[in-house]
Amino acid sequence: MTSNHKRLEELQQQAKALAEQIEQLEDQINNAQPTTGLLGRWAKHPQYGDVLITMDRPLDSRAIGIMFLSANMEGGVAYRRVNIDDLDFPDQTTRPQDVPVGEAWLVDATDGYSNQHNTPALKIGASLWVTPIQGTNDENEWHNYEITLITPLIPARPQGTPETVTTEEEYESLPVGSVVAAWKGIPWVRRTHAWVSVGNSLTTSEMTETTRYILRRGWGE
CATH class of the missing domain: 2.30.30 (SH3 type barrels.)
Structure with a gap:
């Protein structure tokens, strides 16, 4: 092996190690939780779903106040304190x-x-x-x-009572780009000539008789 080949291998090993360090640093940056300016920001909680933060910064215990839609609460809105580390932004x-x-x-x-x-x-x-x-x-x-x-693209405010579609006429009235989903079901997207999901495609008539929530009308413009 020539000295040039040996040097090339060394540089390749150094490049690989540097790439791994960059990937680790990117993961740390992406997963770092914000520490201030949180009031009014949206996040996701594993139990409560989409939540709105009601405090500017977490407490010393890492606790942060959130509000979310809840069918079990009068008025439909509940308040909790959760650990900020459980939130995804x-x-x-x-x-x-x-x-x-x-x-x-x-x-x-x-x-x-x-x-x-x-x-x-x-x-x-x-x-x-x-x-x-x-x-x-x-x-x-x-x-x-x-x-x-x-x-x-996050709604400016949560809907109190999401609209639903069931009949062929209701599905047909939704514009291209609309997204619908049944409770705990997969989302379906309105394309020009069909409704598509992951690995599936249905006509409008095939979508009927199943009630689904309207998650977005059109492309949300």
Whole structure:
């Protein structure tokens, strides 16, 4: 083995070690919990789902106040104190592959030939996103590596009583880009000629007779 080959191997090993250190640092940054400026921010709790934070910073015990929709409470809103370490913040997700299927984000999308900037996008599969084509009822498809996340699209306020659809007429009235889901069911996305979910596709008539909640109308624009 020549000295050049030996040096190349050393550099490759150093590059590999550096890449591992960068990945560990990125994970630490992504998983770090914010310490201030929390009042009014949205987060997810494993038990309570989408929650609204009611305090600017956590207490010394790491406790933080939250409010969330609850069918068991008068007025529909409950208050709890939870450990901030149990909360996930939407902006902690920085990689498209980490976004759960069914979530909507504002993104930049490019495949080297076409580009869409500051456009709403819906993740419909483990590695697949769709974005609306302006002025049409069609949409573009993108892979994770073609997506740059900007910010999650979160409702400004929770709905007190989510709307539902059951009949063919009700499903047909929803615009392209709408998202529906049954209680504890998978989300379905309205495409131009069908409803799609992970690995599945149904016609509007096949969607009927099952009551589902309207999670979003159209692309949320």
